[in-house]
Amino acid sequence: MAGVSVRLPDGSTKEFAHPTTALEFAESIGPRLAKAAVAATFDGVPVDLSRTLPDGAEVTVVTVTTPLGREVLRHSTAHVLAQAVLRLWPGAHYAIGPVIDDGFYYDFELPGGAHFTDDDLGRIGDEMRSIMAEDQPFVRHEHTIDEGLELFGDQPFKREIIEAVGAGQDEVDAASEGAGEHGVSTYWNSPDFTDLCRGPHVPSTGKLGHFALMRVAGAYWRGDEKRQQLQRIYGTAWETADAVTEHLHRLQEAEKRDHRKLGVELDLFSFPQQLGGGLAVWHPKGGIVRKLMEDYSRERHASGGYEFVVTPHLANANLFETSGHLGFYKDGMYPPMEMDNGTYYPKPMNCPMHCLIFDSRQRSYRELPLRLFELGTVYRYERAGTLHGMMRIRGFTQDDSHIFCTEDQLQGEIASLLEFVMSVLTAFGFTDFTFNLSTKDPDKSVGSDEIWEKATEALRLALETSGLEYAVKEGDAAFYGPKIDIDVKDAIGRTWQLSTIQCDFNQPERFGLEYVGADNGRHRPIMLHRALFGSIERFFAILVEHYAGALPAWLAPEQVRVLGVRDDHQDYADSVAAGLESQGVRVSVDPADEPLGARIRRAKLLKIPYILVVGDDDVAAGTVGVNQRGSDRPERGVPVGAFTDTLLAEIAERSVETPASISGNE
C-alpha cells in the first residue's frame, strides 16, 4: 500500500509511509496529545482513534477537554452504564443512551417489570467502576442489517431501531444509534456486552472514571406517552474528578437561586395547599414587585401606542368553538360550568375576547394598526406532573396584546415589535437574546397552506430586515399561525423562552373580522399576538432566579433599611427613613433591641440593597453609614442628601447595576 498524506488543522500536511491509525498520528505529533486524545475527526467526521487515516483527509485529534471530546467520554460512559445494568439485571432490555448537556442517560426495561430505585444507583456505579478497572476495549464492527437483527435477537428496542432504517420517520434516531442504509455498526467491549452505536468511543473503558449517576426517572419509549415507559438513569461525566465536583457545585449554586426556595425565604409568595395545586398567592413583598413590573409594562405600552382593554375570566363555550381553542386544547382547559343560558369556560387565552372588541363596531383602515393590550388572567388545567412553582402554574396573567393591522403594515409592525420586546426586556437586565422562528405543524393547525406561507414569510422578512439571526423550529407553531419566540440568557447562562410574536391570519377569518379600506371595500385584518413577559408569574420567577433574589433597587420590595446603633439614635433613624419615604423610597427601620450585627445580618439575608447604620457621628453631622448590598466595605459619613440623590437616580434610571460608590468620591 502506498503512503498516505493528511492535512492538519493548521494547513500543514503530514506523510506516512504505512497505514497509520489516528492514535499513531496523535503520537507522531506528541505523547501529551496522544494521552489526552479520546477520538479523532476525518474531514470533520468523528471517528475512533483506532481508525486508519484515509489519504488526503483533514485530520484533527479530539482531546477530552473539548466539547466533542466530552461527548465521546459521556457516550462511552453511557455504554458502561448499560453494561453494568445488564450484568446486574440479566435479561434487561436496553434502549438508547445518548449524550445530553453536561451528561448522558440510558433507558432500560428491567425483567419482570422491575424498576430502579434511588438505592440502585450506588450498586450500578460500583459495577461501572469495576468495568472501567477491567479496561475493556471498545471494538468497532460493521454488520449488515440482517446480521444486526440477528445479533440483537433478544433486544426488542435495538431491533426496532434497526428496523426503522428505510421506514422514514425514525431515520435520524436510527442513524445516531449506528443504523443506516449501509448497515449497522456495533461496539464490542467484552464477550458479555455489545451495543449498537455510531461511535466514536474512547479506546477502552480504562479511559473513563470521572462520572456520577444523578437520578432515576421514567421516560416513554420514543418519547411517545402512548408507548411503554422505560426506566431512565441520568449521569454526568467529565475529564477529571475536579471537573465532576465543579459541575455538582454549579448545580448546587443553581439550586440556591430556585425561585421556590427564595419565594419562601424572601416572603414573596406561596402555594397554600388549601388553594389547590398550581395556584399561587402573592404576599406583600412579591406583590409590590409584581406591581412595579406591571406599572412599567403599562407605561411602556401606553407610550408604545397600545390601548388598554379589560375582559372577563369566563366565556361562553361558543367563543372557544369559534376560536378553535376547544378543538385543540379542551384537555388543557378547566372543565365547563353549566349555567342557565349555556356552557361557560374559564378562559385559557385572551385573544378571542380581543377579537370581539375589534368586532364590536365597524372598523376603518384609519384605525389600524389597532393595538389592544391587557394584563389578562387566564386559567389552564396543566397536568399535575408539569406544575413547577411560578414557572408552570394553573392560573396566571399574560401581558397580552393583539395587534390588528393591514397586510401592508404587517412587516413594519413585526419589526417594531422586535425592537419593543428587546427594549423592555433590557430594562429588566436581560441583554442576550436568541430568536426562533416556528413553522406549521401539519397535524395540528388550521388554515390553508397559502395563508401559512404568507404569515411565515412575513415573520422571516421582519427578522432578516432587522438583521437578527434566528433558528427555524419546524412544526413548532401555534395552531393558528407561525411565531417568533425570543429566548433570553440569564446570569448563570441558562436560557428561558420568554416573549412570543405570533402571526395569525386564521382567527380574523374565524371571527369574520373586517375593516373598511380606503377603497371603500371590506378587508380582513391580520392579527399579531404577542406577549413580552409571557406570564407575569413565570417572568417574575425568572427574574428572581436571574438575580438570585437580589433584585435591582428599582424592583426591590424593600430598598433601604435604617439601623440605629443604640436606642437613642432611633429618632434620627426615623427621620432619615421619613425623609426617604417622602421621596417614594421603600424603607423601614429596625430598632436597636438586638445587636447591630444581628440586624445587619437579617437585612443582608433579605437582600435589601442598602442598609444605613446611624450612630453618634451621624446624628451630629447629618450623615449615614451606607452598607451596600454585595459590598463588605461600608462607607461611613455619607451626607443624607448625597445618599438620597444617588439612590433616587439609581431608581429613576431603573438601573440593573449597583453604583460603585454612593458618595461619588471613589
Place this chain on the structure above:
RNA sequence: GCCUGGGUAGCUCAGUCGGUAGAGCAACGCACUCGUAAUGCGUAGGUCAGGAGUUCAAUUCUCCUCCCAGGCUCCA
C-alpha cells in the same frame, strides 16, 4: 397523566426495630444599648399531610387520596 423519591413546629432537619415527639433558626416576652453578617434568659408552637385498615396500642406496618421534588409527556 406516567415513573422514582418524599411529606414530622413558620423554616431546616433529627427521631420512633409499633407504646401519641425533639433540636437549631424564626415568632412572642423580659433583660441587654451595642458602629457593620447570629446578645442572653424565658415562653409558646405539632391530629407527625388527610382518610381507611391491621393491632391492646399506628407518627411508625398496609391500602387509598392529596400535596411536594426530580424526570417523561404536554405547554394555545
